[in-house]
Amino acid sequence: xxxxxxxxxxxxxxxxxxxxxxxxxxxxxxxxxxxxxxxxxxxxxxxxxxxxxxxxxxxxxxxxxxxxxxxxxxxxxxxxxxxxxxxxxxxxxxxxxxxxxxxxxxxxxxxxxxxxxxxxxxxxxxxxxxxxxxxxxxxxxxxxxxxxxxxxxxxxxxxxxxxxxxxxxxxxxxxxxxxxxxxxxxxxxxxxxxxxxxxxxxxxxxxxxxxxxxxxxxxxxxxxxxxxxxxxxxxxxxxxxxxxxxx
Amino acid sequence: xxxxxxxxxxxxxxxxxxxxxxxxxxxxxxxxxxxxxxxxxxxxxxxxxxxxxxxxxxxxxxxxxxxxxxxxxxxxxxxxxxxxxxxxxxxxxxxxxxxxxxxxxxxxxxxxxxxxxxxxxxxxxxxxxxxxxxxxxxxxxxxxxxxxxxxxxxxxxxxxxxxxxxxxxxxxxxxxxxxxxxxxxxxxxxxxxxxxxxxxxxxxxxxxxxxxxxxxxxxxxxxxxxxxxxxxxxxxxxxxxxxxxxx
Amino acid sequence: xxxxxxxxxxxxxxxxxxxxxxxxxxxxxxxxxxxxxxxxxxxxxxxxxxxxxxxxxxxxxxxxxxxxxxxxxxxxxxxxxxxxxxxxxxxxxxxxxxxxxxxxxxxxxxxxxxxxxxxxxxxxxxxxxxxxxxxxxxxxxxxxxxxxxxxxxxxxxxxxxxxxxxxxxxxxxxxxxxxxxxxxxxxxxxxxxxxxxxxxxxxxxxxxxxxxxxxxxxxxxxxxxxxxxxxxxxxxxxxxxxxxxxx
Amino acid sequence: xxxxxxxxxxxxxxxxxxxxxxxxxxxxxxxxxxxxxxxxxxxxxxxxxxxxxxxxxxxxxxxxxxxxxxxxxxxxxxxxxxxxxxxxxxxxxxxxxxxxxxxxxxxxxxxxxxxxxxxxxxxxxxxxxxxxxxxxxxxxxxxxxxxxxxxxxxxxxxxxxxxxxxxxxxxxxxxxxxxxxxxxxxxxxxxxxxxxxxxxxxxxxxxxxxxxxxxxxxxxxxxxxxxxxxxxxxxxxxxxxxxxxxx
Numbered sequence: 012x013x014x015x016x017x018x019x020x021x022x023x024x025x026x027x028x029x030x031x032x033x034x035x036x037x038x039x040x041x042x043x044x045x046x047x048x049x050x051x052x053x054x055x056x057x058x059x060x061x062x063x064x065x066x067x068x069x070x071x072x073x074x075x076x077x078x079x080x081x082x083x084x085x086x087x088x089x090x091x092x093x094x095x096x097x098x099x100x101x102x103x104x105x106x107x108x109x110x111x112x113x114x115x116x117x118x119x120x121x122x123x124x125x126x127x128x129x130x131x132x133x134x135x136x137x138x139x140x141x142x143x144x145x146x147x148x149x150x151x152x153x154x155x156x157x158x159x160x161x162x163x164x165x166x167x168x169x170x171x172x173x174x175x176x177x178x179x180x181x182x183x184x185x186x187x188x189x190x191x192x193x194x195x196x197x198x199x200x201x202x203x204x205x206x207x208x209x210x211x212x213x214x215x216x217x218x219x220x221x222x223x224x225x226x227x228x229x230x231x232x233x234x235x236x237x238x239x240x241x242x243x244x245x246x247x248x249x250x251x252x253x254x255x256x257x258x
Numbered sequence: 259x260x261x262x263x264x265x266x267x268x269x270x271x272x273x274x275x276x277x278x279x280x281x282x283x284x285x286x287x288x289x290x291x292x293x294x295x296x297x298x299x300x301x302x303x304x305x306x307x308x309x310x311x312x313x314x315x316x317x318x319x320x321x322x323x324x325x326x327x328x329x330x331x332x333x334x335x336x337x338x339x340x341x342x343x344x345x346x347x348x349x350x351x352x353x354x355x356x357x358x359x360x361x362x363x364x365x366x367x368x369x370x371x372x373x374x375x376x377x378x379x380x381x382x383x384x385x386x387x388x389x390x391x392x393x394x395x396x397x398x399x400x401x402x403x404x405x406x407x408x409x410x411x412x413x414x415x416x417x418x419x420x421x422x423x424x425x426x427x428x429x430x431x432x433x434x435x436x437x438x439x440x441x442x443x444x445x446x447x448x449x450x451x452x453x454x455x456x457x458x459x460x461x462x463x464x465x466x467x468x469x470x471x472x473x474x475x476x477x478x479x480x481x482x483x484x485x486x487x488x489x490x491x492x493x494x495x496x497x498x499x500x501x502x503x504x505x
Numbered sequence: 506x507x508x509x510x511x512x513x514x515x516x517x518x519x520x521x522x523x524x525x526x527x528x529x530x531x532x533x534x535x536x537x538x539x540x541x542x543x544x545x546x547x548x549x550x551x552x553x554x555x556x557x558x559x560x561x562x563x564x565x566x567x568x569x570x571x572x573x574x575x576x577x578x579x580x581x582x583x584x585x586x587x588x589x590x591x592x593x594x595x596x597x598x599x600x601x602x603x604x605x606x607x608x609x610x611x612x613x614x615x616x617x618x619x620x621x622x623x624x625x626x627x628x629x630x631x632x633x634x635x636x637x638x639x640x641x642x643x644x645x646x647x648x649x650x651x652x653x654x655x656x657x658x659x660x661x662x663x664x665x666x667x668x669x670x671x672x673x674x675x676x677x678x679x680x681x682x683x684x685x686x687x688x689x690x691x692x693x694x695x696x697x698x699x700x701x702x703x704x705x706x707x708x709x710x711x712x713x714x715x716x717x718x719x720x721x722x723x724x725x726x727x728x729x730x731x732x733x734x735x736x737x738x739x740x741x742x743x744x745x746x747x748x749x750x751x752x
Numbered sequence: 753x754x755x756x757x758x759x760x761x762x763x764x765x766x767x768x769x770x771x772x773x774x775x776x777x778x779x780x781x782x783x784x785x786x787x788x789x790x791x792x793x794x795x796x797x798x799x800x801x802x803x804x805x806x807x808x809x810x811x812x813x814x815x816x817x818x819x820x821x822x823x824x825x826x827x828x829x830x831x832x833x834x835x836x837x838x839x840x841x842x843x844x845x846x847x848x849x850x851x852x853x854x855x856x857x858x859x860x861x862x863x864x865x866x867x868x869x870x871x872x873x874x875x876x877x878x879x880x881x882x883x884x885x886x887x888x889x890x891x892x893x894x895x896x897x898x899x900x901x902x903x904x905x906x907x908x909x910x911x912x913x914x915x916x917x918x919x920x921x922x923x924x925x926x927x928x929x930x931x932x933x934x935x936x937x938x939x940x941x942x943x944x945x946x947x948x949x950x951x952x953x954x955x956x957x958x959x960x961x962x963x964x965x966x967x968x969x970x971x972x973x974x975x976x977x978x979x980x981x982x983x984x985x986x987x988x989x990x991x992x993x994x995x996x997x998x999x
Contacts, residue, residue: 259541259702352961665758684920691758695941
């Protein structure tokens with residue numbers, strides 16, 4: 012019984028590694044507390060995206076994103092794109108996706124991003140401010156996981172806005188934060204880690220009801236014995252988002 | 259009409275300086291929008307504390323302080339002590355005040371602080387963790403305004419806790435923030451600036467109803483022609499909290 | 506200065522009647538506090554819907570509608586349809602519209618309603634429960650304004666759900682409420698009246714950004730001298746939603 | 753896994769009756785999910801009040817009681833008095849207790865109630881409005897469980913206020929609600945049932961930290977074989993609040 016209801020921050024978390032196998036032995040407690048039944052109308056390909064969606068849902072709650080808000084999302088990989096879908100579904104007024112790879116930005120546009128910024132070709136801060144009437148975005152979501160982008164996120168947010176630093180940085184990474192930004196501009200900064208069992212339940216419900224259509228993210232299917240090839244594809248191909256592994 | 263309702267962050271704020279005078283000319287718009295009538299049962303000494311209380315109220319809302327929470331307050335000057343009174347009134351389970359000056363910590367204890375830490379005599383982090391079962395405080399409020407204390411605040415907070423960086427630092431001050439703290443521990447960091455007219459109204463109501471008894475902070479009365487002496491006293495005397503200037 | 510920030514409930518509200526004229530004299534205070542500039546890209550036809558949208562926005566906030574929630578909307582007139590658009594924009598998982606007029610339900614479907622119930626042809630409670638797996642809707646919005654529908658709303662909501670009684674009933678109307686519904690099922694019941702200036706500002710922003718595309722509701726344009734005809738059309742024609750009066 | 757996190761509204765609740773015994777057989781699932789360890793510094797007498805306190809905590813959350821709010825509590829039995837302690841701890845500006853029994857109102861005063869109204873001697877609505885400047889209370893908590901008091905609660909609340917109907921009425925009880933009260937005055941009405949395991953955990957923590965000092969409610973101790981006598985005392989004696997049964 013967590014005394015705060017924050018199961019994602021548990022001091023005694025049990026991790027279960029080794030999911031790239033045909034069978035996996037799951038500890039009894041995990042079965043009891045964490046197992047979710049896959050609804051009939053949800054395919055394995057979709058169900059496999061429950062975990063990242065649960066994390067994104069959890070993070071999105073922390074942004075306190077409201078109807079009509081302008082949202083900037085840094086990174087248009089699977090996590091950034093899930094944040095995009097989530098933000099749009101919650102009624103964001105304008106969504107702006109930022110990435111280095113044009114193909115990913117195209118993907119974001121097809122998912123409904125109102126604007127995109129290619130960080131390789133444009134000055135991100137300048138473009139972002141031009142797209143937001145000079146105010147910055149109400150909500151900025153960092154979905155990259157680098158010191159540079161964590162720090163840049165703070166420069167894209169509006170007064171009174173919120174920054175969700177979502178991407179995990181390498182251990183030991185520190186960022187510099189201007190105290191005037193927190194004080195005079197009242198920018199709020201938070202991160203998000205993992206998700207609670209309730210977020211998992213909600214995520215699978217969002218998938219089952221097609222509120223979030225995760226299937227669009229699956230760009231390819233591969234067999235379990237192609238797993239190394241799959242990882243290689245994900246790290247080099249500019250067109251792949253999620254590869255479903257079909258054992 | 260603020261499009262966000264955040265009047266404290268207004269781009270076109272009108273400031274009014276020079277209050278240490280018998281009369282002051284107040285712009286018409288300020289009279290219309292900001293003037294509050296002092297309730298009959300509120301003295302001038304008390305009414306003069308409306309402004310800091312409004313700011314503290316505004317900041318306190320950002321802490322999302324809940325019943326039973328452990329609250330650490332860094333700095334036991336007038337602002338820190340107002341935060342202490344506010345936290346206690348909202349049902350904090352344990353309040354811990356931190357300062358360098360023993361007399362101020364004694365004052366905090368008389369106002370009901372459960373624990374105090376003298377940063378000159380003790381290792382603050384070690385003491386704080388000892389007082390919180392090793393978890394850190396649910397809410398940490400920095401009411402000093404230095405880089406060192408802003409950074410230290412981040413080390414006193416529990417997983418999933420909130421840090422309110424309330425004291426204004428010198429211009430250009432930057433702090434370093436460990437990304438793992440935001441990510442894995444989900445610590446939320448925010449500041450607070452000023453207050454809205456509604457906070458002022460609520461603050462004066464809290465004073466009038468004696469929900470927050472601000473009179474206890476007035477340790478001395480002085481005349482307007484003693485104003486320099488008053489400032490000197492505040493910066494050197496270890497026993498003064500607020501000096502009421504009676505013209 | 507409202508002591509609660511609830512300007513819509515003001516004890517000293519100034520009403521301004523007689524808008525069906527080419528010119529109207531507006532009191533100075535109303536100009537100062539309530540006037541909003543129409544953004545360049547918003548037409549008069551759209552701007553005229555700011556008032557109902559502001560009210561719907563205000564009411565919608567009270568429903569605490571969340572991502573994936575099932576929402577039942579009673580009444581598919583202009584207000585019910587605005588609630589439908591709002592609910593969809595906020596990420597409702599399933600929207601169910603209820604009305605007596607098939608044409609209006611068709612209109613709702615074109616706006617994206619997932620399901621419709623014709624109260625003239627179906628047993629509303631039975632159909633609603635069939636569409637919600639027997640649980641009832643997470644949020645029920647009454648946009649009719651009759652004792653019968655206010656009472657029926659309470660029978661359509663799920664355990665722990667919220668009922669927004671939005672339509673104004675004739676003066677003196679009382680409804681009967683089963684105490685077990687509030688107690689054991691924790692159903693929350695609220696109404697909503699009018700909107701604050703901030704809701705107006707947000708509403709016009711939602712119109713300007715096309716977050717809510719209000720133009721789709723304007724089914725016809727008429728001249729000011731056709732105003733009686735317009736009202737007659739609205740009360741009899743089954744196909745009209747909003748008629749824009751162009752002086 | 754509750755899909756809403758509302759364990760208190762579970763469709764498959766397991767009830768466990770028969771606690772007035774030296775031993776009781778507890779189902780395994782209840783032990784796993786609901787059992788709480790009693791902290792060392794909490795006596796059995798105090799621990800026995802965890803259940804009602806958890807329910808009161810849960811109900812109190814629904815009132816959204818804020819700092820400085822005026823709170824009217826109908827009924828000064830154990831539940832009403834726990835609500836009083838809770839409201840005061842959360843920073844209520846003024847607490848008003850209403851009961852028929854003078855001794856209970858005296859008890860409320862000793863616990864810090866600012867005002868009391870004896871419903872046998874005074875017109876409750878008139879007195880309440882006199883004590884609130886004619887506005888009514890921001891929050892009204894009904895802790896009696898009768899149709900009359902549920903309906904009266906609606907007459908004691910201010911515009912924009914909240915009514916928590918907390919006392920369980922006899923099965924089949926209906927109340928009449930004025931639609932104008934919900935619509936024009938935006939009064940919100942809700943009930944509360946039971947509590948979640950997390951509320952239990954928080955309640956026992958509030959007891960252990962003496963944030964809520966429940967011991968003051970125990971007016972007498974009796975043996976298990978005096979249980980009938982104890983119930984008789986509670987239903988007739990005007991001075992008893994809680995009787996601790998010591999087996």
